[in-house]
Amino acid sequence: MDQVMTFKYIFPSKRVINKILFQLDTPLTSKYLLPLYEDVFLGRRPSRKVSGDVYYMMSEVLRKVKDRNRYEPMELAKLRKDLLFLSSLNGCNDGIAKLCYDIIKEDNESTDNKTKSKDLLLQLVKHGHLLSFKLVGDIYFYKTQEFDEAKRWYSKFVENYKDRIFDNEVLGNAAENLGIISFHDGDFELAERIFLKVIKMVPKAQCVRSIFYLSQIYIKYDPLKSKILLESCCSEGFKESFKEIGYLEMRYFENFERAMDWFKIGMESFDIECFFGYFDCSYRLQKFEQASHCYKSMLKLSNASTNYKNLFDLFVNNRRSEIKQLMTM
Amino acid sequence: MSRLILIRPIHHSSLINLETQNAFMKSTATNKVFHILKDAIRSNKLIFTDDLAKISRGLNSPDTLPLTLSSKQIICKGDPQVSSHFFKLWYRILKFQTNRLKTTIKTFYRLQKTSKPLKNAKILQALDLPTPAFQISRREVVESHRLRIVKSKLPQLLLLTLIFEEMIIPIFHFFPKLGIRPLLTTRALRQLSKSYSFEKRVIKNDNFAMSPYHLKTGELEALLKTLFSCPVPNWRITLWSKLNIKWRLAEVLTDIHQFLIVDDWLLLKDITNESKEISSISFNELVNFVLERQLFYNGEDLNAMVHSEDGRNVLIWRLICYLSFKFDQVGSSSFTEKWGVNNVSILNFPGTKISTDKIGLVTKQHLKYF
Numbered sequence: 001m002d003q004v005m006t007f008k009y010i011f012p013s014k015r016v017i018n019k020i021l022f023q024l025d026t027p028l029t030s031k032y033l034l035p036l037y038e039d040v041f042l043g044r045r046p047s048r049k050v051s052g053d054v055y056y057m058m059s060e061v062l063r064k065v066k067d068r069n070r071y072e073p074m075e076l077a078k079l080r081k082d083l084l085f086l087s088s089l090n091g092c093n094d095g096i097a098k099l100c101y102d103i104i105k106e107d108n109e110s111t112d113n114k115t116k117s118k119d120l121l122l123q124l125v126k127h128g129h130l131l132s133f134k135l136v137g138d139i140y141f142y143k144t145q146e147f148d149e150a151k152r153w154y155s156k157f158v159e160n161y162k163d164r165i166f167d168n169e170v171l172g173n174a175a176e177n178l179g180i181i182s183f184h185d186g187d188f189e190l191a192e193r194i195f196l197k198v199i200k201m202v203p204k205a206q207c208v209r210s211i212f213y214l215s216q217i218y219i220k221y222d223p224l225k226s227k228i229l230l231e232s233c234c235s236e237g238f239k240e241s242f243k244e245i246g247y248l249e250m251r252y253f254e255n256f257e258r259a260m261d262w263f264k265i266g267m268e269s270f271d272i273e274c275f276f277g278y279f280d281c282s283y284r285l286q287k288f289e290q291a292s293h294c295y296k297s298m299l300k301l302s303n304a305s306t307n308y309k310n311l312f313d314l315f316v317n318n319r320r321s322e323i324k325q326l327m328t329m
Numbered sequence: 330m331s332r333l334i335l336i337r338p339i340h341h342s343s344l345i346n347l348e349t350q351n352a353f354m355k356s357t358a359t360n361k362v363f364h365i366l367k368d369a370i371r372s373n374k375l376i377f378t379d380d381l382a383k384i385s386r387g388l389n390s391p392d393t394l395p396l397t398l399s400s401k402q403i404i405c406k407g408d409p410q411v412s413s414h415f416f417k418l419w420y421r422i423l424k425f426q427t428n429r430l431k432t433t434i435k436t437f438y439r440l441q442k443t444s445k446p447l448k449n450a451k452i453l454q455a456l457d458l459p460t461p462a463f464q465i466s467r468r469e470v471v472e473s474h475r476l477r478i479v480k481s482k483l484p485q486l487l488l489l490t491l492i493f494e495e496m497i498i499p500i501f502h503f504f505p506k507l508g509i510r511p512l513l514t515t516r517a518l519r520q521l522s523k524s525y526s527f528e529k530r531v532i533k534n535d536n537f538a539m540s541p542y543h544l545k546t547g548e549l550e551a552l553l554k555t556l557f558s559c560p561v562p563n564w565r566i567t568l569w570s571k572l573n574i575k576w577r578l579a580e581v582l583t584d585i586h587q588f589l590i591v592d593d594w595l596l597l598k599d600i601t602n603e604s605k606e607i608s609s610i611s612f613n614e615l616v617n618f619v620l621e622r623q624l625f626y627n628g629e630d631l632n633a634m635v636h637s638e639d640g641r642n643v644l645i646w647r648l649i650c651y652l653s654f655k656f657d658q659v660g661s662s663s664f665t666e667k668w669g670v671n672n673v674s675i676l677n678f679p680g681t682k683i684s685t686d687k688i689g690l691v692t693k694q695h696l697k698y699f
Contacts, residue, residue: 186458186459188454188458189455189458189462217454218450220454220457220665220670221450221451221453221454221457221587221670222448222450222454223540223671224576224580251540252540252542252671253540253542254540254542254543255542
């Protein structure tokens with residue numbers, strides 16, 4: 001009884017599920033799925049036979065809920081994992097591929113499990129299963145960081161994409177990673193084209209990295225455009241964008257007040273470069289008290305890691321006179 | 330952030346020193362671009378001509394610029410006897426001007442139909458790559474820029490034509506700022522150039538490393554009004570300034586600055602291109618180059634200078650000094666690394682100093698150095 005209450009408490013409303021099902025363009029209805037979710041959550045055997053594809057779709061719905069809320073309770077995470085497992089047991093290739101990917105990605109998994117997953121993924125790839133191409137690319141991109149291999153697999157996925165109607169998000173993610181690889185290879189022209197395509201294709205929340213990289217491409221030649229893109233990133237809470245936009249406002253647009261506001265938000269995530277920017281801005285605006293407080297916070301923060309320590313030393317070396325003046329006040 | 334860090338100040342030691350012969354030799358000894366351009370001039374790889382049949386097509390767009398000779402001079406050159414017949418001469422002049430108006434309208438109509446709408450920032454971004462993303466000639470860049478300037482003048486041109494009808498050409502002659510550039514007579518251009526001379530420069534280059542936003546609104550307004558290549562009409566600049574819309578003024582300045590970089594870069598690339606035998610630049614392109622970069626003193630008649638041997642040499646060496654200063658120690662793709670593309674403190678900087686701490690231009694007395 002307790003578990004039934006927990007399920008009712010944590011599970012998203014029917015309205016949200018209906019919205020997501022509409023987004024996923026599936027013929028399944030919430031009326032059909034909600035009892036199934038409850039059955040799986042409570043560990044009961046479903047009253048009717050359910051195919052692997054349905055289980056996979058159910059897990060996808062939960063993933064979308066996670067993306068929407070940017071938070072997932074432990075119980076729902078377990079439910080999502082169970083659904084993925086059930087889908088792979090019932091012969092859904094997408095489910096098998098995702099489960100294998102999850103196992104390979106995890107560091108805590110045993111090597112035996114990992115080799116089995118690799119074999120399975122290899123078989124799927126040989127069979128021409130499209131999502132597996134993307135997942136193999138993901139392994140090379142995130143796990144082993146072999147970008148040439150990742151590029152090869154992502155390209156295969158994007159080229160063959162037309163054969164199957166995928167969720168745009170999956171394609172967008174693969175294309176985004178492809179763009180990032182091109183960006184790091186120095187092929188900015190191609191990267192720009194890819195990022196622009198991704199931004200058109202995927203909702204803003206899912207393509208923040210594309211927007212950020214695009215802003216980095218434009219920052220040299222079209223700072224105004226870059227600023228607009230960075231503001232868009234900031235509205236999505238992308239951590240790296242706060243210091244970038246802060247420095248852009250401070251050094252290029254000479255708007256110290258606004259730069260200070262951006263740095264202040266960045267400081268909440270303990271980014272030491274935001275502290276440097278905040279110090280410079282407050283010193284320039286002759287807000288010495290704030291500059292002094294900022295310096296003290298930096299001193300504390302610099303002990304957190306060697307990287308921060310090195311950056312802080314460099315900063316202190318370049319601002320000797322300012323710090324000296326603050327100390328004497 | 331590389332752009333922000335890599336904005337470099339101007340080191341006076343790297344300027345071309347025109348104080349004495351020795352100082353000049355010393356300052357140009359390590360400047361590779363200067364020697365390349367000097368060799369190009371000496372070996373006739375780079376030539377300046379008023380013969381339209383000889384000029385490089387990808388480099389020049391003479392139809393979009395005013396003539397360097399007056400219509401009377403051109404007519405009398407072809408038929409010397411005509412000057413003694415007053416009515417015949419004026420009939421010919423009127424006919425010549427009407428033809429010129431017709432060809433100008435045709436040229437700009439063609440440009441409107443064919444030119445690619447590319448932003449200067451985009452071109453600069455493409456050219457800055459180790460392998461440029463697309464090929465673009467200097468002619469295309471300058472034509473699209475000149476088209477923008479002409480387009481900005483169209484409403485007032487139409488209005489004036491409606492009011493004054495055939496009197497429009499004399500009006501342009503006496504009020505050159507109202508007219509469109511390619512139709513300006515030599516006298517009108519001389520009058521017009523007074524507002525864009527070297528002495529009128531707003532940035533005095535002692536404040537290093539600045540982006541367009543570092544300037545105040547009033548300074549931006551004054552600066553834009555002294556730039557010959559500004560595609561925005563003065564009334565609009567005044568309006569933006571009065572309403573304190575700084576970002577619009579700053580963006581116009583960025584655009585002009587980037588246009589000048591692209592223009593310089595493509596010109597230099599064309600001259601230093603080894604596969605090309607000769608790069609020839611027309612007289613009116615040379616005059617326009619000097620005008621756009623404010624490389625002339627107040628009172629100098631550029632059209633007369635370009636047709637005299639000494640005057641032309643002065644203009645050519647000003648051009649060479651300007652390019653050599655700007656592109657010294659710059660590889661094929663690292664202009665941004667040296668200056669930062671948005672550092673407007675090098676806008677219209679001549680690259681030469683005439684005494685220890687005074688920036689000045691090449692004049693006739695300096696010609697013996699070269």
